[in-house]
Amino acid sequence: MTRRQWQRAFGEAPEDFRVRLSETLDNLEERDMKKRYKFTTTLLAAVVAALLIAGAAFAAERLGVFRILDYANPIRPLEGAEEMVSGNLGSAEDEYLKLTVEAAVYDGQGALVELRLTPRDPERFAVLNDLMQDIDERVYEAETVPVPVPEDLDEAEYLASVGRTAEDAFVEKDGVRYFNPEDQMCYAIRRTDGKTLLNYDVEGLLPEVDGPAAKDMRVEPDNYLDSWEGEEQADGSVRIWGSGFAGRPMGDSLRLDVVCGYRIEDGEYRSLSLPVTLVKTEDTRRVKLVPEGEAELEGFRLRNAEITFSRIRGYLTVEYDFLYRDAKDMGMDFRLYDPAGDEITAGNGHGGWDDMTPGQWETILASQEIQSLDALPEAVELEVFRIGEEGTLGRIRCRVVGE
Amino acid sequence: MEKSEFTRRVTGMRERLYRLTCGMLPEPQDRMDAVQEAVLRAWAKRDGLRNEAHFETWLTRILINECHNIQRARRRVVALEGAPEPAGREGVDVPLRDAVLALDEKLRLPVILYYMDGYGVAEVACILRVPEGTVKSRLRRARGELKDMLSEEGRAL
Secondary structure, eight states, X not given: OOHHHHHTTTOSOOXXXXXXXXXXXXXXXXXXXXXXXXXXXXXXXXXXXXXXXXHOOOOSSOOGGGGGGGTSSXXXXXXXXXXXXXXXXXXXXXXXXXXXXXXXXXXXXXXXXXXXXXXXXXXXXXXXXXXXXXXXXXXXXXXXXXXXXXXXXXXXXXXXXXXXXXXXXXXXXXXXXXXXXXXXXXXXXXXXXXXXXXXXXXXXXXXXXXXXXXXXXXXXGGGSOOEXXXXXXXXXXXXXXXXXXXXXXXXXXXXXXXXXXXXXXXXXXXXXXXXXXXXOOSOOEEEEXXXXXXXXXXXXXXXXXXXXXXSSOEEEEEEEEEEEOSTTOOOEEEEEEOTTSOEEOEEEEEOOOSOOOTTEEEEEEEEXXXXXOSSOOSEEEEEEEETTSSSOSEEEEEEEEEO | OOHHHHHHHHHHTHHHHHHHHHHHOSOHHHHHHHHHHHHHHHHHHGGGOOOGGGHHHHHHHHHHHHHHHHHHHHTSOOOOXXXXXXXXXXXXXXXXXXXXXXXXXXXXXXXIIXXXXXXXXXXXXXXXXXXXXXXXXXXXXXHHHHHHHHHTTTOOO
């Protein structure tokens, strides 16, 4: 379907909607609420990071199951981490497709998997997830969404942030400047070589984690592996990397169901499921971050902070109270600094809540993956940000105390 | 940002704002209230938006928050399927609308933002505050569910 066809789901804005919006805009000054919020180094950094991620190619070097950690803010497993990886964990297949778990690793809190999907008849079928894989225009007929460059974009700043030249980052068509369509997501329609598409999706589920346990471990059992990338190989198979982690340690072994659902072109839907048991092969190091002084900043109280380190990555967990101001309040974000003042790289993060009451103190447990460390520092600084606001609330220096 | 520029940018987003509210609020009056409130809040906060290139994703995020405000204020589950629409509106693909509204909100918002509004995956991830992989996964799942629903109507997606 084209974008225009999609948009017909709701049609055009009706007249009363247009009038109301127009009136609102006409009376902005009168309705100016005088309230000045400050916005956001954090959010803008997130946007820039997202743009960078969108435009970045996957790192070329072979990292095996760890490759997905190299995708965003690179997290480098420590030496010897590869010894924790299990290979050849099995396969499942039907007459169209074979799913193989080529490698996986579990460190007691997070898991990484490396999968391969192989069409049984690569001469007739091709495997594709057009949201996870790059689309080669020589192979796929694809619909690309043109994105105009805003007139007031600070091009120098943008180009510096993405490390590109103007010739590379932008294109002009009919007098309109667009972001290079090669950077945009495509919606693949069909193969140019006539092969039938097997449109797949993959999930990593935790069938043995029930509701109370999931709440305790801060994990979504039906979406445990929530970060995915895929890459088509020369032999027609697709390599896929997945990553996920819980907010708290989960135990010494983990039953993980790798599920691949796929649709044959636009017709029949099928799925392959492969249960694997992942075993934690070595102990983790768990440390508490104990504040040396005040654990309070404006609108923020640190309740508990700890890090669990494996050789693959670290998991920073911060439980905190904060003054929930209003529905726009998105809580806190954190950065960690070592004693030399260098930031410890952070990757994906989790943290969220259900209903909260504006004006009241609420409690949140947030977690994020971080770079693992060979040697534990004696102390770290935890910098606290209010998401979406400029500046920081401050830093809390904490002793690192082993358990 | 000057008022004229602010007005131009918001007006340019009018249809996007409308579609988003359709996906989150069943009552037309609530949709207008949400957009008005979001626009006023954006105006009040405009001095803090240092990189105006991100205006659209920023305002979209604010509007989602306003829609959630209204949902919470209603203190009820917002049932969107079969939501009342002005009678006789032309150009609305009713089966598609009903199918989109039947999706869980987790799947519905990525569909609206990505397929209808043209945001990229990275932008949708930023707006919804979820990892990009989650956006991709939700889009894929949503498309599968929509195909199933529309195929019952004899439609292809």
